[in-house]
Amino acid sequence: MEMPEPRADIIAQKARIVARLTDALPEGTIISDAAETRAYECDALSAYRCAPLAVALPRTTEEVATVLRLCHEMRVPVVPRGAGTSLAGGSLPTADCVVLGVARLNEVLETDFANRFIRVGAGRTNLSVTGAVEADGFFYAPDPSSQLACAIAGNIAMNSGGAHCLKYGVTTNNLLGVTLVTMDGTIHKIGGAHLDAGGLDLLALICGSEGQLGVVTEATLRILPKPEGARPVLIGYASSEVAGACVSDIIKAGVLPVAIEFMDRPCIAATEAFSGAGYPDCEALLIVEVEGSPAEIDEQLAIILDIARRHDPVELRESASEEEAARIWLGRKSAFGAMGQMGDYMCLDGTIPVSELPFVLRRIGELSGEFGLKVGNVFHAGDGNMHPLIIYDANTPGEQEKCEALGAEILKLCVEVGGCLTGEHGVGIEKRDLMGYQYSPEDLDIQMAVKDAFDPGWLLNPAKVFPLASSAARRMAAE
């Protein structure tokens, strides 16, 4: 993955830049020693790393504004960072940038159960948002699988989803307001504890803008009352076509499960060897979870099981207890770890129309054979958000490039069947150069024009999202 040439004139002024930032901010906010900045050289797309010029770790919105204002004055690029769990390289630094980490802004600022929201510092981790309200019977719905570690700031930047968004939606559907600092250091309040924008929906624009429009320092999030209970069932099928048809029939029937997870044979085999969850030996496995009171769960599961039986399953397993439910989820929850045991892996997240599932799985199998790399599929079937995991060996010369080439083919396939490059991870650097497959030059131009309106100098995370060739003129003009 190519990155733009860092600006030599900025690197040459490192000492002056660091001194100005250090002078303006409390002690310990700016770090520039190579040993200390090492932890900020990469995110979860760890194949790529680069030492930044410096790292800023402010504690308040005003300090964030100071960092941005000074960098704006000195024309220094800024790469915002939440918890550094991006799989797409969203917070990969460049050698001429200041990494602005918001992890220290992690306080709970306000909880309001009557109005069902929580206001937090954007550095707070996803799971600890739920942690702050669960004693009162509430939870924050978006649940990316990195939820123990990932920050709300990153969730907003990438508009993260999770396993339960079939029912509860993704970040943008659960975000009520933000405090946003733009590159010139201006602090904006957008939205709040009320619903829907009065003017243009700028909140929607911020969510998923990958840290290119501003830095989010506070977020007002919708919280929901916890359901009375939840219960999964496990259904095994002899083919992915049949499993796909079953998913479609469940959705059409009017049942709205909170999750429909899908695993294919390579993934089932890997998780079985790793976790011993006792999954059946079959081509496709579904885990369907519903919520409600015990009677409501029974009512919904009866409909789902009836549909499942009509498709002739090789296995149908219900859960009568917490332990049995945990057992059903065990393999799914350890899927990434299990695939990781097989080698290095690259996790894609293209989304496809649910009806194209069988075709896409078959075609991925063919591509896997052509490239000679194993691919396992585990994903959110209800909304068509695929997660093909390509297994490779980073130490074998050329294998990473081969893996990336296969990944690109799979993502192009997703677009060809009417889907998209990324459903919840974001574009970052990983899918940046594939954007031309989904969007025309004009489609990309209008998106870049949005960045022009927020960050005319193209200083915020400039080398992400848009193909470098497309953004070159704007990035150069700003220099």
Add this chain to the structure above:
Amino acid sequence: MMRPGTEHELAQMVAGAAGPLRIIGGGTRSYGVALGEVLSTAGLGGVTLYEPGALTLVVQAGTPLAEVEALLAREGQCLPFEPMDHRGLLGTQGTPTIGGVVAANVSGPRRIAAGACRDFLLGVRFVDGMGRVLKNGGRVMKNVTGYDLVRLMAGSHGTLGVLSEVSLKVLPVARASATLALEGLAPGRAVEALARALGSPFEVSGAAHVAAGQARTLIRLEGFAASARYRAERLCRLLAEFGDWQVLPEAGDLWRGVRDVSVLGDGDVWRVSARPSDGPALAALVPGAVAVFDWGGGLIWLAVPEGTDLRAALGAFDGHATLIRGAPDTKARLGVFAPQAGPLAAIAAGLRARFDPRGILNPGLMSPPEERPA
């Protein structure tokens, strides 16, 4: 009136426009003040794709809403955000279009549970102010590929581009519903009851208080029959301290009444979005106003004497007020949309200037009065 029959014609008409264009769908909810030659998208009709098993619908912007709803109903599905019909309130004639619903981000009582129109919008095709045909999003439920212009277009009232096609997520119609009703609560007490219901695990899909004539508080539950009954019983007990709730099995008319605020009488009509618990106190600042509280109190419809400057009466609060019905000179004086803070207004103006550099799409409709062309 310009009435393109294809997206291509639409693009040519916009590119060739010599002056301002007033963009409409069916013209039933044009509550903003816009001048210029009328360009209607009503000629862009037809369903591009409907996959009930994937819960997705792709449809041309000018397709009548009634046609969309009938198509969905045949498969037992619906637009979950329950778009309101503005014709009664605004006294307009004509045929509401799906593009108009999206352009105004119109949502009804179920917004509180299911989400707004913008939350169900998966993709758009539109023509910008230069006549370029652009697209964003697609037809899948999860899509973070590039910036989200899809939701930006929802509620932009044709000021950023003219919608030609929209993709929507749809949902199955609930098989049954039950409505809890109680008469005579004061607004503050009613909103407390609604908050208690919305904070319960019973999945309330409508929470309203109509403070006109005999005040009535309504709470809706939807789902499978046994489940709706069960939740209604549990809620009656949970809310017993507020009074003896009546459970209505079929209350479609009542909810349509809430959706279309049919009880509001004469005068100007404002739509206020606020923190739900602030609703009753805000409404009380306007003596004599007729109020409908929806969304658990967070959406307040107020009918007030003509010419009232409601924003001045309410003062500063967490939310915004939109003037939906009023005389043209009132709208010109007060502005239909709430003014934004200076720096945000500058960003919004910057966006409009980039989507529509010639300033010909509904010019001034969403801008503050002072920036409006004379």
